[in-house]
Amino acid sequence: MPSVTIPGSVTSIGDQAFKDCSSLLSVTIPDSVTSIEYRVFMGCSSLPSVTIPDSVTSIGGQAFRDCSSLPSVTIPDSVTSIGHLSFMGCSSLTSVTIPEGVMFIGENPFASCSTLVAINVEADNAAFSTLSGVLFNKAHIKNHAFRGCSSLTRVTIPGSVTDIGQHAFQDCISLTRVTIPGSVTDIGRCAFEYCSSLTRITIPDSVTSIHDWVFAGCSSLPSVTIPGSVTSIAQYAFSYCSSLTRALFLGDAPGEFGSHVFRSCADNFTVFHRPGKMGFETICSMYPCALMTTQAGIDMLLLTE
Structure with a gap:
């Protein structure tokens, strides 16, 4: 299964929908989708890129875990929640920008991202910031x-x-x-x-x-x-x-x-x-x-x- 186009009628991509599809090279997510659930793309180790549409408000836990070919990801301004371990093991990921609307980030979302140089948080984000390129909650x-x-x-x-x-x-x-x-x-x-x-x-x-x-x-x-x-x-x-x-x-x-x-x-x-x-x-x-x-x-x- 080298490529997938998700139809426009879909509003949510369910748990583990494409888990361990190690040959997946391309996925098209329509603007109708509002949530990417738990472990949806986990283990898609050949996936080189993904475009998350502006309609998505939440990224589930471990959603992109072990997508080891993914060099970058753009999280749209619409996203308010990023689950735990969501990008863990994305060993090709070099940088990430957290938009201002994100109010919840689970534990260790970028653990074992061995090439990640910096995490950037938009200045107007009320909940999170970065210190020396590392993500932290503004209060804790x-x-x-x-x-x-x-x-x-x-x-x-x-x-x-x-x-x-x-x-x-x-x-x-x-x-x-x-x-x-x-x-x-x-x-x-x-x-x-x-x-x-x-x-x-x-x-x-x-x-x-x-x-x-x-x-x-x-x-x-x-x-x-x-x-x-x-x-x-x-x-x-x-x-x-x-x-x-x-x-x-x-x-x-x-x-x-x-x-x-x-x-x-x-x-x-x-x-x-x-x-x-x-x-x-x-x-x-x-x-x-x-x-x-x-x-x-x-x-x-x-x-x-």
Whole structure:
């Protein structure tokens, strides 16, 4: 079946309609079609192109999965929903543009697209944007969103983002600096684990909990400032940060402080806290402590303990 012309009477292409038609070279979709359902063209590994008409409003989950000969796809402005894994395994796909009307995108729609250089989102899209060519929801950076992006060097997270998912930037080995805005209230576990080139991180006052393994293995990080808003730090949060020499606590000690938070940091690692701040007895029984004070708005370190 080298070619298919779908008649104009069809309004929806049903689940798995052309699944594994590995010899399919051409398909014509009429303007009458409003939805492309689940796994419709999955495994059409010889399909070199497809034109999605302006009438289509939704692309189902895995609809074009493993269409490995597809070099590009134009998603029309009419589309509002793109299902999970919809273009997974399209190993010839080099670029994709998400139109402004898309409000829902399922999990990992472009997973294993090994030649995909960039995902572009039209500027007026209210729900999605791109960061360094990678797709993310404007309010949430999803789990594993940038994991293993080894060429990523600096990240400024937009002020619209409220939470950073688990493992979001894990193994970004070239990442040197991250700016996290005050809109972020939650940073998921392992979010920056093994970012071995990271030299600077700012945790905003909006964050109240630092989850386990968040910055573990950030072996180039020299210092970290814990804002007074933080009430809990989970186990291994800053473990194996071998260059970390100091942690500066601006408020009272967190009420919850996990095991091995600063395990295997630098030999001269020290916890600094301000005079009069409460609750550091437990932390100072685990790690060397010293006081800091504020002069002319600048925190001064005083080695008095």
